[in-house]
Amino acid sequence: MHNVRRTAREVLSDEAIAARRAQEEASLRAYKEREATYLEHRRNGDVSDDALASTTVLLSLNPEYYSVWNYRRTILLHRLDGADDAARAALLAEDLTLTQESMRTHPKVYWLWNHRRWCLERLPGTDKWRKELALVDVMLGMDPRNFMGWNYRRYVVSALASALVPGEAPAFPASLSSGALSAEARAAQLALAQEELQYTLRKIEANFSNFSAWHYRSKLLPRVWDALGLDDAGRAAAREEEFALLQQAMYTDPSDQSVWLYHSWLVGAAPSRTTLEAQIGVIEELAALDD
Structure with missing residues (x-):
C-alpha cells in the first residue's frame, strides 16, 4: 500500500529457528502424551480422579476437543448420581470455573458455552441465572459483537424468565404474548x-x-x-x-x-x-x- 511505512521483518538466525522448532516439537510431544493418557482412561471406561484430571489438562490446552468434553460429562454424571445439593454445587462449580477461564482466551469456542449450559442445568437453585447474566455482561463487554455470547445471553435470560414463574411459562419472550x-x-x-x-x-x-x-x-x-x-x-x-x-x-x-x-x-x-x-x-x- 502507498504511504504506509514498512516495518522491518524479524530476521532469525539459523540457531534461533532451530531453537523455535525444537520448542514447538517439545510442546507437541507433551500434548500427545497428555492426549494418550486421556485416551487410555477413556478406553478403560475410567471415571476416577485421574481420568477427570486428564480431561482438565487436555481441555485447558485445547478447549475445542469436543469428545473430551463428552467424556468429562460421562465422569461428572457418574459423580452427580446420588450426590446431595451441596456436593453437586461444589462439583459443578469447578467446571464453571474451568470454562470461564478458557473463555477469556477462547470466547468463540462453542463447546465452552455448551458445557456451561450443561452444568447450569444441573446446578441446584435459581439464583445461578442472575449470576450467569453478570458473566455474560463481562464477556460481551470484551467483545460486544460476539454472536455466540449473544445467543448464550438469550438462553440465560429465557432460563431466568422461566425461574421467575416455575412451571407456568412458555418460552421467553413469546411468553409475554401468552394468556x-x-x-x-x-x-x-x-x-x-x-x-x-x-x-x-x-x-x-x-x-x-x-x-x-x-x-x-x-x-x-x-x-x-x-x-x-x-x-x-x-x-x-x-x-x-x-x-x-x-x-x-x-x-x-x-x-x-x-x-x-x-x-x-x-x-x-x-x-x-x-x-x-x-x-x-x-x-x-x-x-x-x-x-
Missing part, C-alpha cells in the same frame, strides 16, 4: 424484557454496527408491546422512537448493513403508506448528503 401467565408472572417477565431492551440500547449506542443487539431488540419489542397492551396509536409512537434511533445510526454510518436490516424489519412491522413515504424521504435526504 398462560398470571398478572404477577407477566409483570416479572415484562420487567426482565424491559431490562434487556435497555441493555440492547446501551450496546447499540456504543456501536451502531452491533447486529446481534439490533436483532435481539427486534425479538423483544413486539412482545413487550403486546404485554403493555399498546393500541395502534401506542405502537405507532413506539415505532417512531425506533425510527429516530435508526436515523442516528444511518447518518453515522450509512453503509452499515445491520442498521438497514433492522430498518427493513421495522418498516415491515407496519407498512402503512405514511410510514413508507416518511422513510423514503429520510433515505432520499441521506442519499443527497452522500452525493
Whole structure:
C-alpha cells in the first residue's frame, strides 16, 4: 500500500529457528502424551480422579476437543448420581470455573458455552441465572459483537424468565404474548424484557454496527408491546422512537448493513403508506448528503 511505512521483518538466525522448532516439537510431544493418557482412561471406561484430571489438562490446552468434553460429562454424571445439593454445587462449580477461564482466551469456542449450559442445568437453585447474566455482561463487554455470547445471553435470560414463574411459562419472550401467565408472572417477565431492551440500547449506542443487539431488540419489542397492551396509536409512537434511533445510526454510518436490516424489519412491522413515504424521504435526504 502507498504511504504506509514498512516495518522491518524479524530476521532469525539459523540457531534461533532451530531453537523455535525444537520448542514447538517439545510442546507437541507433551500434548500427545497428555492426549494418550486421556485416551487410555477413556478406553478403560475410567471415571476416577485421574481420568477427570486428564480431561482438565487436555481441555485447558485445547478447549475445542469436543469428545473430551463428552467424556468429562460421562465422569461428572457418574459423580452427580446420588450426590446431595451441596456436593453437586461444589462439583459443578469447578467446571464453571474451568470454562470461564478458557473463555477469556477462547470466547468463540462453542463447546465452552455448551458445557456451561450443561452444568447450569444441573446446578441446584435459581439464583445461578442472575449470576450467569453478570458473566455474560463481562464477556460481551470484551467483545460486544460476539454472536455466540449473544445467543448464550438469550438462553440465560429465557432460563431466568422461566425461574421467575416455575412451571407456568412458555418460552421467553413469546411468553409475554401468552394468556398462560398470571398478572404477577407477566409483570416479572415484562420487567426482565424491559431490562434487556435497555441493555440492547446501551450496546447499540456504543456501536451502531452491533447486529446481534439490533436483532435481539427486534425479538423483544413486539412482545413487550403486546404485554403493555399498546393500541395502534401506542405502537405507532413506539415505532417512531425506533425510527429516530435508526436515523442516528444511518447518518453515522450509512453503509452499515445491520442498521438497514433492522430498518427493513421495522418498516415491515407496519407498512402503512405514511410510514413508507416518511422513510423514503429520510433515505432520499441521506442519499443527497452522500452525493
